[in-house]
Amino acid sequence: MSEPKPQRFTSLDVFRGATIFLMIVVNTAGPGAPAYEQLVHARWIGFTLADLVFPTFLFAMGNAMSFALRKPLPAGPYLARLLRRGATIFALGFLMYWFPFVRHGEAGWELIPFALTRVPGVLQRLALCYVLAGVMVRWLNWRVLLGACGGLLLAYWAILLHFGQAGDIYGKIGNAGTRFDLWLLSPGHLYKKDGGFDPEGFLGTLPAVVNVLAGYLAGLLVQRAGDLRDNLRLMLVAGLACILAAHGWEPYFPIAKKLWTGSFVLLTCGLDLMLLAWVVWMIELRQMNKASRFFTILGRNPLAIYLFSELLVIVLNMVPMGDQSGIYDWLGIHLFQTIAPGAFGSLLCALAYTLVCWAMGWWMDKRGLILRA
Numbered sequence: 287m288s289e290p291k292p293q294r295f296t297s298l299d300v301f302r303g304a305t306i307f308l309m310i311v312v313n314t315a316g317p318g319a320p321a322y323e324q325l326v327h328a329r330w331i332g333f334t335l336a337d338l339v340f341p342t343f344l345f346a347m348g349n350a351m352s353f354a355l356r357k358p359l360p361a362g363p364y365l366a367r368l369l370r371r372g373a374t375i376f377a378l379g380f381l382m383y384w385f386p387f388v389r390h391g392e393a394g395w396e397l398i399p400f401a402l403t404r405v406p407g408v409l410q411r412l413a414l415c416y417v418l419a420g421v422m423v424r425w426l427n428w429r430v431l432l433g434a435c436g437g438l439l440l441a442y443w444a445i446l447l448h449f450g451q452a453g454d455i456y457g458k459i460g461n462a463g464t465r466f467d468l469w470l471l472s473p474g475h476l477y478k479k480d481g482g483f484d485p486e487g488f489l490g491t492l493p494a495v496v497n498v499l500a501g502y503l504a505g506l507l508v509q510r511a512g513d514l515r516d517n518l519r520l521m522l523v524a525g526l527a528c529i530l531a532a533h534g535w536e537p538y539f540p541i542a543k544k545l546w547t548g549s550f551v552l553l554t555c556g557l558d559l560m561l562l563a564w565v566v567w568m569i570e571l572r573q574m575n576k577a578s579r580f581f582t583i584l585g586r587n588p589l590a591i592y593l594f595s596e597l598l599v600i601v602l603n604m605v606p607m608g609d610q611s612g613i614y615d616w617l618g619i620h621l622f623q624t625i626a627p628g629a630f631g632s633l634l635c636a637l638a639y640t641l642v643c644w645a646m647g648w649w650m651d652k653r654g655l656i657l658r659a
Contacts, residue, residue, distance in 0.1 A: 295508060297569040298353075300578050301562055302346040303585030309343060310595045310643055312336045316618035316635025319628045325636075330458070330542060333553065337543035340408065341497045341554035342561075344415055346588075348501025349562070351416075352509065355423060364424060372417035375589070379409025382596055386604065405475040406467070406486040409592075414491045419498040428503055435496045439548035442493045443539055458482075461545060463489035483544075490546040500555040504562055514570065521563040528556030583647045590650060590657035595643045614639070 315321035324335040359367070383404040388395050422434060446455055446462050454460025458480055467476055467487040477484040507517050532541065532552035541549045569575045584591055603612025608620070622635040650656070 295566065295570060296575065296578055296582060297566040298346075298349050298505070298508070298562075299585035300569060300575075300581040301565045301585070302343075302349070302588055303581030303583065304565075305339065305342045305346050306584040306588050306591055307581065307640060307644070308335075309339045309592065310640040311633070311636045312339055314595065314599055314614075314636050314639050316622050316632035316639075317615045318619035318623040319632050321632045321636075322629045325633070327543060330544060331456075331540045333541050333543070333550070337550075338554055338557060340543075341494070341551070342558050343588075344412065344494055344497040345501035345504070345555065345558040345562075346585075347412065347416060348419065348498040348503075349505040349508075351420065351423065351498070352502045352505025355420070361424075365421075368417055368420040372413040372420075375413035375416065376410050378589075378593065379407045379413065380405060382409065382593060383407055385597055385600060399474075401472065402474045404477060404484075405471055406477070406484045406488060408486060411486045411491055411494055414488075415495050415498045418491070418495045419502065422495075422499065423502055428506060431499055431503060435499050438492050438496050439551060442489070443548050445489065445492075446545075456540060456542070456545060456547075458544075463487045463545070485544040493546050493548055493551045496551050497555060497558075500558065504559055508562075508566060514566070518563045518567055518571075521559050525556040525559030525563065528552045528559065530556075532556060580644070583651045584644060587647050587650055587656055590655075591643055591647045593657075594646050595640075598643070599639065 312325050312327075315325060320326070326334060327336045328334050358364075380403070384398060384400075387398055389398050422431060426434060449462035449465065450456070451460030451465065455462070458464060459482055461483075464483045464487060466489050467484055468482055470488065473482050476482060477486075504521060507521055508514070510517050529552070532549045535549040535552065539547050539549045541547060541553055543550055569578055599614050602614040605613050607613045607616035618632070618635040622631040622638070625631060626634055
């Protein structure tokens with residue numbers, strides 16, 4: 287693969303912004319009615335549109351790394367910056383789960399115990415993947431990176447097969463990832479809704495790194511010298527090959543987002559490669575960029591907007607409102623379910639909230655405020 291051209295592509299910001307938009311919609315489904323099935327994560331085995339969001343976020347981070355790491359630094363400063371950013375993102379994720387830090391108990395306000403605060407999480411996995419992928423792309427060329435992707439997926443599969451509980455190697459509690467998390471941490475530090483299973487557990491970081499590396503390699507391909515159309519055709523072919531490989535592996539290693547299986551990685555990488563090729567073609571080649579400004583605002587400041595979206599809904603529901611738990615729940619039930627009962631009302635509520643988050647992004651963009659870890 288030839289050296290990348292020193293050029294920035296608006297389409298990559300649009301791709302990342304669209305991912306943030308869908309992530310907020312999925313995470314803040316309006317209360318009062320079940321959301322559309324495709325906007326809810328698969329219970330275990332299976333795949334929905336919602337399951338594509340987080341791996342696409344990792345893929346988009348890899349895209350950004352292909353630009354941000356273009357200028358080589360000496361090993362020492364490079365590793366220091368990599369570890370500092372990774373530690374900052376991890377800490378932000380942990381503090382986000384600890385927020386609002388206090389609760390009202392029988393004796394009045396008290397600090398939420400550290401022992402009950404979740405340690406793994408979305409930003410935490412993002413941070414670990416960022417550091418691991420950053421080390422790999424610094425010292426490995428693209429051919430070795432491709433081999434490393436296959437090695438990580440096969441190694442993760444072998445770990446699940448060898449260290450999982452007999453008869454339950456792909457189950458929530460019997461899989462090797464859950465067993466490792468429970469060995470490393472107490473249940474209070476893990477996801478509270480699945481009896482000890484954490485969908486962002488530490489072992490799942492290994493296959494998730496492949497999503498980042500796939501995004502990095504796709505970024506290099508977009509920047510590669512030559513005809514952009516040829517590069518996009520290659521990306522489409524690679525995407526289709528990943529999807530076919532995913533379905534070929536599926537009977538032996540089922541597609542499951544919560545377990546982050548190898549077949550799930552291949553499927554999401556394939557879809558992301560094809561989606562990115564389409565976005566680049568639409569914006570860079572066809573110049574169909576009327577909506578690009580809307581998504582670019584989200585794509586330029588993804589970390590800040592994601593944190594804002596997660597914290598604001600918590601704050602809104604801390605304010606009592608009628609017979610509901612808080613303002614957001616009250617609006618979802620008494621306003622949006624009145625306008626459009628059912629799943630459509632839930633979607634309208636989520637879209638309205640996402641536009642509020644977009645407005646925050648617009649305000650920050652207008653003032654040149656970018657949250658950089």
